[in-house]
Amino acid sequence: MISSHDENSPGLSHVIILNGVGSVGKSSTARAMQAIARLPMLHVSMDTFLEMMPDHLFGHPDGLVSENVGGREPAIALRVGHVLERALAGMRHAIAAMAAQGNHLIVDEVMIGRGIDAEYRKLLSAYNVKIVGIFAPLHILEEREKMRGDREIGLARWQFDRVHDGRTYDLEVDAATPEENATRILQAFGLLSSA
Numbered sequence: 001m002i003s004s005h006d007e008n009s010p011g012l013s014h015v016i017i018l019n020g021v022g023s024v025g026k027s028s029t030a031r032a033m034q035a036i037a038r039l040p041m042l043h044v045s046m047d048t049f050l051e052m053m054p055d056h057l058f059g060h061p062d063g064l065v066s067e068n069v070g071g072r073e074p075a076i077a078l079r080v081g082h083v084l085e086r087a088l089a090g091m092r093h094a095i096a097a098m099a100a101q102g103n104h105l106i107v108d109e110v111m112i113g114r115g116i117d118a119e120y121r122k123l124l125s126a127y128n129v130k131i132v133g134i135f136a137p138l139h140i141l142e143e144r145e146k147m148r149g150d151r152e153i154g155l156a157r158w159q160f161d162r163v164h165d166g167r168t169y170d171l172e173v174d175a176a177t178p179e180e181n182a183t184r185i186l187q188a189f190g191l192l193s194s195a
Helices: 026-036 046-050 082-100 116-123 138-148 155-160 178-188
Strands: 014-019 041-045 064-068 076-080 104-109 128-134 171-173
Touching: 014 026, 014 116, 026 041, 026 104, 026 178, 041 046, 041 082, 046 082, 046 104, 076 082, 076 155, 082 104, 082 116, 116 128, 138 155, 171 178
Parallel strands: 014 104, 014 128, 041 104, 128 171
Antiparallel strands: 064 076
């Protein structure tokens, strides 16, 4: 067990990265984890970095373009331009900088493309980094996508085969309540509060 003195040591920062399709419940799981973790954990959301983009770069090739590539069922493909690519690379480096200051972090991510998990592991190699894959059946993701009302319908379908492709996880969890997943994740890494 880590002593309270050691918990403040930058070299022992804990970073748990939650990866999964949009609407799988990463943000709600992160908030549930914050409530029951034995350490104060900050929640870093990919959406926060997307919201930093100027509005005119949504729908622009330099930023983020969405396009329906589905047939009978809508599937919304995302094309990331160089401005957003730099912002997301900056996010990964910012997470490493926060860990360097002794912060314990829960990151919610949607990894599309090769090498993102490897980059996280390299940037965070001095810390306790764990990457968790959160999975759910496509029909559940599509139901949640419709219920949310803030996502393009078809995004989950396009991401479904891409987000976990080629990833190596420290833990995989299936669709459950955020509280159940939070408990399972924190128990697996020895970070569940005993209170």
